[in-house]
Structure formats: structure tokens, C-alpha cells
Amino acid sequence: MTTNILEMRGITKTFPGVKALQDVSLEVQRGHVHAICGENGAGKSTLMKVLSGVYPAGTYEGEIHFENELCEFKDIKGSEAAGIVIIHQELALSPYLSIAENIFLGNEQARNGFVDWNKTNLEASKLLARVGLNDNPITKITDLGVGKQQLVEIAKALSKRVKLLILDEPTAALNDEDSAHLLRLIKHLQAQGITSIIISHKLNEIKAIADKVTIIRDGRTIETLDMHKDDISEERIIKGMVGRDLDHRYPEHEPSIGEEILRVEDWTVHHPVDQSRQVVKNASFNVRAGEIVGIAGLMGAGRTELAMSIFGHSYGAKISGHVYKNGQEIRTNTVAAAIKHGIAYATEDRKHYGLNLLDNVMRNVSGAALDKLSRWGWVDSNKENLVAEGYRRSMKIKAATVAAVTGKLSGGNQQKVVLSKWMFANPDVLILDEPTRGIDVGAKYEIYTIINQLADEGKGIVVISSELPELLGICDRIYTLSEGRITANIPREKATAEYLMQYMTLEKEA
Template identity: 75%
Template sequence: MQDTILAMRDITKTFPGVKALQDVSIEVERGTVHAICGENGAGKSTLMKVLSGVYPHGTFEGSIEFDGQPVEFKSINDSEASGIVIIHQELALSPYLSIAENIYLGNEQAKRGWIDWNKTNLEAAKLLKRVGLRDNPITKVTDIGVGKQQLVEIAKALSKEVKLLILDEPTAALNDDDSAHLLGLISQLREQGITSIIISHKLNEIEAIADRVTIIRDGKSIETLEMHSGEVTEERIIRGMVGRSLESRFPDHESNPGEELLRIEDWTVHHPIDRSRKVVDGATLNVRAGEIVGIAGLMGAGRTELAMSVFGHSYGTGISGKVYKRGVEVRTNTVPRAIEAGIAYVTEDRKRYGLNLIDDIKRNISGSALGKLARFGFVNDAEESTVAERFRKSMNIKAPNVTAKTGKLSGGNQQKVVLSKWMFADPEVLILDEPTRGIDVGAKYEIYTVINRLADEGKGIIVISSELPELLGICDRIYTLSEGHITADVPRSEATAEGLMQYMTKYREVDA
């Protein structure tokens, strides 16, 4: 019979103006995979930061027992010394150090004050083999992909003799193959007796790997479900997360496209370093007023590169082709010119390119169109606050006020701030690159509703997404992109996941 390795009871955590957690309780059985689900801002990550000592004992109410003993962690070092290791969604690796150096950073293999590099690299190689990585331990982290970096983080956790591994959205930035490998590794660790807590919005992954799932809603623990009971479905989890049934993942929408708003003709983009390589090759596409157009493609197909190159030549070299707005050719070779032409681009990497995380909601929303708020060269602060507050309410951004730091918001609320920023600029064409990446089903539904509302206002919307069900659920037409080529333009009535996948792989050669 399994025993309890972790018990958190009546955890309450308050920030100024916000009660993030209220009497949350959770028990985790030893040697299992325990999932935590909830909408963005529900308190999942906050709970794990309480557990790991990021929020030290004394800054919250409630009690924690780990491995049969009451614990009062004052820091991450305290929790790691007890065998608890947390891997955050934003990986904490130093890109210019080697894999081995990263694994043993802060836990150096040293004798008499000198690091034993032979031992460091040898032990790192053993850990890499354990997580299924074949890379040389002296390889710099900057030279490996995100999927491998996630495995390096787990190897680092194993070097600390981890008993409880916490993974916060571990597959959010991974492709399908890397995600499958990571989930397989978590299963292997379970067989080795290591307990894992996984926070994820990908309900299919939770169904596949978790033994139990605890649902948190609005800072409160709602229920814990046994995944092997045969009665737990994605719909059942969603009902617990949002407090109601989502009869459809996508809101109903009736499309009535009007005149052609944007046409991109014979668009070609070369790689910024290897200038002989075409990343986008002769792409032609269009979007009409009130139309939602999707772009589907596998990793490396050139989707983001196409969007960024159109929006101010933000990516690539040797860019050629023409952009037409309502039939008139426009120049979009700089970001200001693209904005002036009525085009906006919501990046897939909101934290790096879409937001100033150390500034507040107000400044982030106004940033794309400060000229609308300026009088004699000065920004009208009162008007700026009024505009931001209007978007905070209309977009349902969960924050006490518009002076809250954007970096403190959940992923879904950050995405709403990015959308608000460009909605304030009032573009005619809005390009959304992975608009729902890393956010929960409830927040996704709200984003879809906003997209539909913008289309109803006559905007032209282009949605780039890795999730085919998403494109099939919200788009009027879907372009497929493969190796930089547009391979099909499929209306919603004819689109299927299987058919789109065939077009997405059309130019790919079969391995010998």
C-alpha cells in the first residue's frame, strides 16, 4: 500500500490586494505522478512556490509535511536538501556554460576547493544517459534545443538525489516528439520510486501519465480525482477547472467575410545567417475583412518567419515580394511602417518580444500607440489609465488594478495584455502567432471569443497555431505551409486534421 510523501494542509497565501491561495490542501502518494490542473491564475504555481521555499515559511498560513516530518522551508536550498526539486516553466540554465557545468552549478564536484572536472563530466555523462541524452557533457547549453534543455534540468534534479520532482508546464514549449520523450522519462522515474508533481494545461498528457489529479479553482482546492478509476475524462477535468461544462471548446461564430483586406504575393525570405537558404519561398496568401484565416505547418515550416518578415522585416534577409492593403501596395519593411499600414503582429514569445515584464499593465497596453495619448509631446497619464482600465475589464484581465506588474500575471492574463496592446492600436489586420500557447481551456475560450469579436468588427485575422483542432475550430480557411511553400488553401467545410497533415508534409522527402 502506498504512503503519503507530501501533505499540504490549509495553505493560504496573500499578496497585496489578492488572495492567491485560500485553505488549499493536497496529498501526494509516494511513487506516483500527481497532476495539478486549474485555469491561469488559479494558484497552481503559487502553491508549488510555497512548497519549494520560493515563498518561505512565515509568508503563508498552513502546514506542510514531507516524508513523514513537518517542514518549514526558508529557501529553495532548504527544500532541495530535503529532496524536493522544482523545474520552472522558464528554464534556469546558463546558456554559455556546458551541460555538465549547469548540472553541478551550486553543487560542484570539488576537492580541497578545486573542481574535479573529470569527475564532473563523468558523473554528468551518467546522468545524461539516465535521462536519454547522448550529447557530450562539455557541450554548451546554448547549442542544444529546448527539449534537450528540459532533460538537462531533470538530470540536474537527479544529481541532487531528488525524491519529489515538480515540473511546471514541462511540455509547453516542446514539439510532439520531445513531449513524448519527456513524459516517457517521467514514467521511468516513477518506476524508480521518484514522485512527480506535474502542472499542465495539456489534458491529454495528464490522462496519459497521471495517477491522480488535483483541481484548483480561484485559489481553492476543489477536488482530487483518481485517474485510473475509468470515470475521469477531459470534460470532467474541465468542468472542475472552470466550474461549468464547456459544451464546445470553441464559441459559435458565423462568418461573413467582406472585401480583401490584405494580400501577400510571391513572398520570399532567406535565412539571416545562411543567405543561400530560403525559409519562405514564393508564398502567396490573402485575408478578407471579417475573416479568420489559419496557417498550419510543422516545426521549421516557416510560419513564424513568414509573419515576422511581413511585420517590419523583423526576420530574415533578402526579403522580396509585395504586400497589398485593399488592393494598394504598401511598404512594411519597418515595424512603424507595418503598423501605419494597419498590420499588427502578436508574437508567439510574449515574455521575450511581446511584453515589458518589469513594467505595469497600463504601460504595456499603451505602448503600441502612445501617439493616441500624447498632447504636445507628453502622454496624458489619466487618459492612459482610463484606456488600460477599460481593457482590463473588457478582456477580464485578472489583476487588482492596471498598475500591477505584468511579469506577476499568469500566462493567460499576460496574453490578454498583449492582445489589448494591439487592439488599442486598432489595426485592420491582426496576425496572431500561437495565441493560446501555455494557457488553459477557460482562458483559451475567452481568447477565441475576442478573436471572433474582432472579426465581427471587420478586422482580418491570421492565426498561426501548432494545434490543428484549434485551427479547425475557429478558422474560416486554413493555409498549409511546408518547407516555406504554401501547399494548400482549404476552406473550413473541407478541412480535416488528416487532410491538413498531408498538405503540411507535401514537400518533405521520405528518409531512405
């Protein structure tokens, strides 16, 4: 009979004004892959931070038993010494150190007070082989893609003789190929006796890899499902997460499409460093009022580069082409100019470029349109507060007040703050780059509803997404992008995942 490697009993964690966890219990069997699912803000990451010592013993109520021993970890070092290693969604690697240096950072392979570099690189090579990474251990982290960086994090965990590996949204920023490799690696580690806890919003991955799934909702344990004994569908998991059936993943929408509002012609962008390389090549597309237009492309196709270069030339060099708004050519060579002409861009990287995580909700909401709140150069703070409070309520942002620090909100609520910022700026065209990345199905549904509402107001919406079902579910038309070129313009009624993929992999314009 399989025994439990971990038992968390009656865990309660309170922050000022908020009870993040209430009497949560979790049992993980040795050698299992155990998934934790829940909406953004449900308490999943908080529970793992309690387990790993980020929130030390004494700051929460309840007990943690690991390998049948009561544990009271004071910090991460304590949990790692016991064999518990957590890999956060934001990878904790030093970009300018080598792979080997990162793997043994804080655990240097030293002799007589000096680092033994031969041993360091040799041991790092062995660990890299275990995770299926063939790169030289002296390679700098900054020269690796996100998928390989994730593997370095796992190699680092293996160097600490991990018994329980915790992965928080491990595939959120990975393409399909890297995601599949990572999932295979987790199963490979399972065969070696390593237990894993995986937090993920990608239910198809959970269904494929997990032995059991614990669902957390509003800081409470709802249920634990056995993926082998029970016939568990994605819909069954969703019902547990949101407390209701989602009859449709995407809200029904009847578009009311008007005249052309934005047209981009012959748009070409060169790489900012290697200016001999074109990353966007003679791209042309348009969007009409009330229309939701998708842009589909594989990783590296140039989707984000296209959007950022249009929005104030935020990316690229030697940019050429034409942008027309309501039939008139406009210049969008600065962010201020793009905003002035009614174009907004919600970045895929909300944590670095979309929000000031150290500031409160109110200032983030007002940040793109302070001129609406200012008089004689001074911002009316009362009006600013009223505006932000209105969006907090209408967008259902889970924050006690608009004075809450944005960085402490869940991913889904942060995304609502980003959308609130641009809704207040009231653009005519809104470009949304990966608008639902890293958020749960319930929050996704709310974001889709907001997108539909904006389209119904007559705005032109451009959605860039790596998830083809998402584009197929919400868009009226979809452009495909391959190697920087627009390869097809596909109406909704003809769009299928297979058809899109055919044009996403073309080397030349169709």
C-alpha cells in the first residue's frame, strides 16, 4: 500500500483583512504526481509557500507532516534540507551566471575554500543529462530559452536531493514542444521515485499526468479526485474549481461589425540588435469597429514584435510601413502618439511592462490617462479614487480597496487591472497580447466577456494568443503569422485548428 509522503492538516493563513487559507488539508502519496487546481486567488500558491517555508512556522495555523515527521520550517533552507524544493512560476535564476553556477549557487562544490570548477561542471553535466538538456554547463542562462531555463531549475532541484518537487505553473510560458518535454520529464522523475506537486491551469496537462487532483476554492479544500479510479473530465474539474458548471468555455457573442477602424500595410520590422534580420516582413492586416480579430502563430513567428512595433515602436529597428485610422494615415512612432490616436496595447508580460506591481490598484488604473484626472497639472486624487473604485466593482477585481498593492493580487485580478487601465483610457483599438496567460478557466471566462463587451461598444479588438481553441472560441477573423509574414486571413466559419496550423507553418506568404 502506498504511504503518504506529505500531510498538511488544518492549514489557515491570514493576511491583514484577508483569510487566504481556511482549514486546508492535503495528502500526497509517495511517488505520485499530485495536481492542485483552483481559480486565481483560491490559495494554491499560498499553500505551497506555507509548505516550503516562504511563510515560516508561526505565521500560520495547522500542521505539516513530511515523511511522518512534524515539520516547522523557518525558511526555504529548512524545507530544502528535508527534501522539499519549489520552483516558482517566475524562475529564480541569475541570468549572467552559467548553468553550472546557477545549479550550485549556495551549494558550491568547493575544496579548501575554493570552488572546484572541474567538479562543478562535471556534476552539472550529469544533472543536465538527467533532465534531457544537452547544453554546455558553462553556457550563460541569458542565452537559454524559457523552456531550457525551466529544465535548469529542475536540475538545480535534483542537486539538492529532492524528494518532493513543487512546480507552480511550470508550462505557463512554454510552447507546446517544451511543455510536452517537461511533462515527460516529470513522469521520468516519478519513475525514479520523486514525488511531484504541480499547480496548473492547463487541465489537459493535469488530466494527462496527474494521479490525483486536489481542488481548492476560496481558500478551502473542496475535494480530491483520483484520476485513475474515477472517470474525471475537464468539465468535472472546472465544476469543482468555480462551484458551477461552465456550459460553454466561451461566452456566446453575436458581433455587430462596422466600418474599418485600423489598417496596417506593408509593415516591416528589423531585429533591434541584429538589424540585418527581419522579424516582421511586409505584414498587412485590418480590423473593423466591433470586430475581434485574432493573430495566430508559433513561438518566434513575430506576433508580439508586430504588436509592440505598431504601439509606439516599442520594439525593433528600421521600422517601415503605414498605419491608417479611419482611413487617415497616422504616425505611431511613440507610445504617447499611439495612445493619442486611440490605440492601446496590453502586453503579454503584465508583471514587467503592463503594471507597476509596487504601486496600488488606483494608480495602475489611472496610469494611461492621467490627463483625464488632472487640472492645471495636478491630479484630482478624489476623482482618481472614484474612477478606480468603479472599475474595481464593475470588473469584480478581488481587492479589499483600490489602495491594495497590485503585486499582491492574483494573476487574473492583475489582468483585470490592466484591462481597466486601458478601458479608462478609452481607446478605439485595443491589442491584447496573451490576455489570459496564467489565469484559470473561471477568470478566462470573465476576460472573454469583457472583450465581447468592448467589441459591442464599437472598439476594434486584436487578440494574440498561443491557444488556438481560445482564438477559435472568441474571434470573428483570424490572421496567421509564420516567420514574420501574414500567411492567411481566415473567417470564423472556415477556421479550424488544423487549418490554422497549416498556415502557421508556411515558410512563404500564401
